[in-house]
Each structure stands twice: as structure tokens, then as C-alpha cells.
Amino acid sequence: EAGVTQSPTHLIKTRGQQATLRCSPISGHTSVYWYQQALGLGLQFLLWYDEGEERNRGNFPPRFSGRQFPNYSSELNVNALELEDSALYLCASSLDRGRPGRTQYFGPGTRLTVL
Amino acid sequence: AQKITQTQPGMFVQEKEAVTLDCTYDTSDPSYGLFWYKQPSSGEMIFLIYQGSYDQQNATEGRYSLNFQKARKSANLVISASQLGDSAMYFCAMRVTSGGSYIPTFGRGTSLIVHP
Numbered sequence: 001e002a003g004v005t006q007s008p009t010h011l012i013k014t015r016g017q018q019a020t021l022r023c024s025p026i027s028g029h030t031s032v033y034w035y036q037q038a039l040g041l042g043l044q045f046l047l048w049y050d051e052g053e054e055r056n057r058g059n060f061p062p063r064f065s066g067r068q069f070p071n072y073s074s075e076l077n078v079n080a081l082e083l084e085d086s087a088l089y090l091c092a093s094s095l096d097r098g099r100p101g102r103t104q105y106f107g108p109g110t111r112l113t114v115l
Numbered sequence: 116a117q118k119i120t121q122t123q124p125g126m127f128v129q130e131k132e133a134v135t136l137d138c139t140y141d142t143s144d145p146s147y148g149l150f151w152y153k154q155p156s157s158g159e160m161i162f163l164i165y166q167g168s169y170d171q172q173n174a175t176e177g178r179y180s181l182n183f184q185k186a187r188k189s190a191n192l193v194i195s196a197s198q199l200g201d202s203a204m205y206f207c208a209m210r211v212t213s214g215g216s217y218i219p220t221f222g223r224g225t226s227l228i229v230h231p
Contacts, residue, residue, distance in 0.1 A: 033219065035221075042221045042222055042223040042224050044221075045219050045220070045221075048218075048219075090158075090160060092160070102210075103150065103162050104150075104162070105162060106152075106161075106162075108157070108159045109158045109159065111158070
């Protein structure tokens with residue numbers, strides 16, 4: 001069974017540009033989560049999508065947005081990039097609606113560098 | 116608000132010995148799940164073990180066990196017989212369902228280095 005996949009692996013942008021990151025969940029999983037992991041820090045929750053809808057978001061500005069497609073894959077968009085957006089962006093999927101006990105499985109991440 | 120605290124930035128252990136990574140949590144919700152993940156230098160988060168708040172017994176998965184002390188709100192990870200491949204960052208995480216909302220919370224992680 002294929003795991004969570006993310007593309008691209010690396011992304012280099014300049015300040016003010018837009019970045020689009022993509023995630024494909026494990027087959028059958030309906031929930032997708034996005035996290036930001038800045039260097040030396042833990043994971044910060046960004047967004048949670050389930051069944052095509054945004055269910056919750058973390059404490060990030062509106063220029064961080066995304067969507068989930070009918071096949072449950074997801075896209076994270078970061079507009080007006082700032083230097084501090086440089087981080088590893090991790091996507092995770094699970095078969096749940098946020099219930100405790102349902103494990104999230106992570107993809108390999110996209111490393112975004114903003115110059 | 117939910118919070119996870121990992122007080123050990125770095126830990127060192129000799130190969131084949133056991134090591135305990137500390138995790139304390141804070142939540143007022145009675146229903147929650149606790150997880151441990153391993154993150155090698157490649158960056159991918161690997162699920163290790165899960166403990167539910169209503170589980171009576173400590174979770175075990177191979178060489179990993181979770182020392183769950185509910186009254187103290189601690190969920191320490193014990194790795195027995197450490198291997199060189201265990202060198203990685205380890206994250207404790209909590210999931211709470213509260214009022215229909217849900218935000219997963221991760222600790223800042225502990226870096227484990229296993230010496231030969």
C-alpha cells in the first residue's frame with residue numbers, strides 16, 4: 001500500500017511569491033493535515049481537511065490556505081511569501097474525523113526555502 | 116488549551132541499553148490520545164506508538180513501550196535495547212476532541228543519539 005506522498009520535495013521561492021504544495025493521502029483516508037516545522041522547532045498545526053471541507057486551522061495568517069479535492073488529495077497555498085515561511089511542510093492523512101486514537105501517517109515533506 | 120512538554124532537548128544512550136524519553140501533557144478533556152513519532156534526519160515522521168486516555172494498560176509495540184501515568188499526566192516513551200538506527204528526533208503528540216473542534220498538538224521534540 002502506498003504511503004502519503006508530497007510534491008515537490010524541495011521548493012525555492014523569493015519573497016513575495018506564491019508557493020503551492022501538494023499531498024496525496026493513503027488510499028481510503030479522508031482526512032489530510034498540514035503542518036509547518038521550522039528549523040529546530042516542533043510541528044505547528046496549519047490546516048485540517050476532511051471530506052473536502054476545512055475543519056480547523058491553526059494560528060497562522062490567512063495567506064496560508066488550501067483545499068481538498070474530491071479524491072481527498074490536498075493542496076497548500078502560501079501567498080506573499082516571507083523569509084520566515086522557510087520550513088519543512090509535512091502532510092499527514094488518517095481515516096477519521098479528528099477522533100482520538102486514529103493515527104496520522106506522514107509524508108516525506110516539502111522543504112520550502114524563501115530567499 | 117492543550118499542551119505537550121518535552122523537557123529533554125537531547126539524550127545520549129549506549130547501544131543495547133534502554134532509554135526513557137519524557138513527555139508531559141496538559142488537557143482538561145477526558146478523552147484524548149497520546150502518540151509518539153520518530154523523525155530521522157530524512158524528515159519523515161514515523162508513527163511509533165499510541166495510548167488512549169481510557170486504556171487500562173500501557174501500550175507496547177516491539178521495543179517501544181509507553182509508560183502512561185494518567186494522574187501525573189505523563190506519557191514517557193521507553194526504548195529497550197537501543198540500536199544505532201534509533202538515533203533521531205522523537206516527538207510526543209496529543210489529540211483531543213473538544214466541542215467538535217480538534218487541534219493536534221506536538222511537543223518540541225527530543226534528539227536521541229545512540230552510541231556504539
